[in-house]
Amino acid sequence: MKYIFAVLFSSLLLSCGSAKIDQSAVLNPTDSIGANGSILLEVKKFEGENELRALNSKIVGNTTSQDIKTSMVFLTSDELQGRDTGSEGISKAANFIQNVFENNNVQPYFASYRDTLENYSGGVAYNVIGVLPGTDSELKNEFIIVGAHYDHIGLISGNTNDNIANGANDNASGTTAVLEFAKYFGKEKMNKRSIIFALFTAEEKGLLGSKHLAKKLKDENINLYAMLNFEMIGVPMVDKDYSLYLTGYELSNLAMISNRYANKNLVGFLQKAKEFNLFRRSDNAPFHDEFNVPSQTYSSFDFTNFGEYHKVGDETLLIDFNFMATIVNESIPMLEGIINAPVKEVKYN
Numbered sequence: 001m002k003y004i005f006a007v008l009f010s011s012l013l014l015s016c017g018s019a020k021i022d023q024s025a026v027l028n029p030t031d032s033i034g035a036n037g038s039i040l041l042e043v044k045k046f047e048g049e050n051e052l053r054a055l056n057s058k059i060v061g062n063t064t065s066q067d068i069k070t071s072m073v074f075l076t077s078d079e080l081q082g083r084d085t086g087s088e089g090i091s092k093a094a095n096f097i098q099n100v101f102e103n104n105n106v107q108p109y110f111a112s113y114r115d116t117l118e119n120y121s122g123g124v125a126y127n128v129i130g131v132l133p134g135t136d137s138e139l140k141n142e143f144i145i146v147g148a149h150y151d152h153i154g155l156i157s158g159n160t161n162d163n164i165a166n167g168a169n170d171n172a173s174g175t176t177a178v179l180e181f182a183k184y185f186g187k188e189k190m191n192k193r194s195i196i197f198a199l200f201t202a203e204e205k206g207l208l209g210s211k212h213l214a215k216k217l218k219d220e221n222i223n224l225y226a227m228l229n230f231e232m233i234g235v236p237m238v239d240k241d242y243s244l245y246l247t248g249y250e251l252s253n254l255a256m257i258s259n260r261y262a263n264k265n266l267v268g269f270l271q272k273a274k275e276f277n278l279f280r281r282s283d284n285a286p287f288h289d290e291f292n293v294p295s296q297t298y299s300s301f302d303f304t305n306f307g308e309y310h311k312v313g314d315e316t317l318l319i320d321f322n323f324m325a326t327i328v329n330e331s332i333p334m335l336e337g338i339i340n341a342p343v344k345e346v347k348y349n
Contacts, residue, residue: 084154261337
């Protein structure tokens with residue numbers, strides 16, 4: 001999430017600190033992705049025994065914690081060097097995302113999956129954009145964007161033990177969720193409206209990736225219904241009776257619609273999100289600005305449950321894979337309901 005309140009974070013650090021976590025004790029990805037969509041991973045057991053295992057990127061049913069772990073470990077591996085915009089590491093993350101799209105029936109929205117930014121001067125940077133055309137003869141002309149940013153801040157100077165900000169919660173977690181949604185809808189092929197799956201770069205540089213795409217789609221005059229963004233969903237909230245909060249909660253009826261289709265109290269209001277205007281601090285904001293349609297972010301970062309924001313300690317061993325799998329599975333009926341409703345139910349107040 002774009003530079004969220006460094007002052008506040010200094011007083012909220014968790015006891016785990018920012019010491020380096022040895023991810024090789026869990027899974028240490030190689031840099032190869034199988035041609036058939038399988039991710040080739042070197043699996044290192046705690047006893048030190050190594051073996052090579054192929055894990056297929058396609059979903060076969062409900063998302064499991066292992067599905068989540070596979071994507072999260074790759075996206076946060078040291079090999080990707082913190083996924084800084086324009087870096088070699090983020091290019092490998094883009095390969096991974098494109099591979100999931102290609103093997104789950106998600107087509108490139110533009111001529112290529114990679115949409116090169118025109119508003120970034122620090123080298124070549126690109127969003128990764130896929131589309132799943134709608135199945136209804138009329139509703140297919142309406143679009144819903146399901147998005148997250150896949151970049152992070154790269155390397156942090158001044159720490160000799162570890163200088164890689166791997167960005168597990170921020171925002172490999174949101175990226176992984178969007179990929180799981182792409183697998184599900186790509187397999188089911190029952191979305192009446194068209195879905196754009198958007199993984200943004202340069203969020204950490206000032207929402208540049210989403211600003212670029214929002215302007216480009218506005219110039220195309222697409223019929224955008226809503227933009228649903230996922231940010232920092234790697235750990236559960238503390239003492240809440242809902243699992244996610246919605247930025248800009250009071251601006252629309254999206255929370256009510258979300259809970260109705262989820263058939264539970266999935267989405268709630270977080271006062272801190274309003275106080276710090278998180279509605280303006282993630283990739284939903286440019287779509288609100290360009291289209292003035294409901295564009296909001298789902299998150300579980302509640303300012304007390306994660307102290308490693310923009311630090312080298314934001315590692316996969318702090319992530320609750322079971323929680324993430326539950327969030328994905330409980331969000332699918334929510335997304336299905338919004339995507340397939342006969343009329344546009346989600347509206348700004």
